[in-house]
Amino acid sequence: MELLDAMKARRSIRKFKSDPIPESLITQLIESARLAPSGSNIQPTRFVVIKSDEARRQLGQATPLPFVSQAPVVIACCVSTESFGGLGTRMRELMEAGAFTDTPLEKMDTESYAKRNPMDQATAEAYLRLNAAIAIDHITLRAIDLGLGTCWVMMFDQEKVKQILGLGENYNVVALLPVGYPDQNPTSRPRIELSEILLKEV
Numbered sequence: 001m002e003l004l005d006a007m008k009a010r011r012s013i014r015k016f017k018s019d020p021i022p023e024s025l026i027t028q029l030i031e032s033a034r035l036a037p038s039g040s041n042i043q044p045t046r047f048v049v050i051k052s053d054e055a056r057r058q059l060g061q062a063t064p065l066p067f068v069s070q071a072p073v074v075i076a077c078c079v080s081t082e083s084f085g086g087l088g089t090r091m092r093e094l095m096e097a098g099a100f101t102d103t104p105l106e107k108m109d110t111e112s113y114a115k116r117n118p119m120d121q122a123t124a125e126a127y128l129r130l131n132a133a134i135a136i137d138h139i140t141l142r143a144i145d146l147g148l149g150t151c152w153v154m155m156f157d158q159e160k161v162k163q164i165l166g167l168g169e170n171y172n173v174v175a176l177l178p179v180g181y182p183d184q185n186p187t188s189r190p191r192i193e194l195s196e197i198l199l200k201e202v
């Protein structure tokens with residue numbers, strides 16, 4: 001499917017058929033997230049695939065939205081707060097892959113640049129979520145191609161979800177993504193005009 005067609009066809013789906021999703025499709029969704037870009041290639045996004053009736057039942061108590069746990073699969077999209085620790089390795093990998101060739105980055109000591117320009121905690125958290133959002137949206141678009149529906153969900157109790165999934169303090173859950181075959185066919189949702197989002201050309 002053309003990317004533009006997937007973008008046009010995607011909707012937030014809030015009603016799913018109970019039909020199970022083949023394992024290979026879930027793998028393809030996670031693979032699409034793996035391909036996403038991330039700042040300094042730190043790749044902080046992690047996923048928990050929630051399939052069992054019991055785990056979904058428990059999850060249903062951590063969100064006010066019943067359609068989430070009614071989906072046959074829910075992907076908990078998380079970030080590892082320890083990802084910054086791998087920055088040096090990731091940068092070396094990029095260097096070896098030639099990503100910086102013929103740019104000022106080739107000679108820059110990016111690790112000490114990061115140390116000289118540290119992010120405060122709020123900025124670091126936002127940065128991780130920004131990276132996760134890109135990976136998550138890769139999933140929502142790939143899902144269209146596979147005939148699946150998804151919905152970004154951020155209405156959940158962070159601590160409850162982490163407890164249900166047995167996630168330690170080094171993980172934050174960014175979004176829950178219910179996944180299933182759509183049992184609704186919504187028309188496109190309203191968007192503001194192009195002229196409103198394009199502020200100016202300078």
Ligand SMILES: Cc1cc2nc3c(=O)[nH]c(=O)nc-3n(C[C@H](O)[C@H](O)[C@H](O)COP(=O)(O)O)c2cc1C
Pocket residue numbers: 010011012013065151152153154155189
């Ligand atoms: C960051 C983000 C958070 C969202 N959180 C929720 C949510 O908690 N519950 C929900 O039902 N939909 C949620 N949505 C879906 C939006 O309501 C939806 O994308 C928007 O209304 C446009 O509809 P569309 O996705 O069908 O185009 C979220 C979407 C995004 C991108």
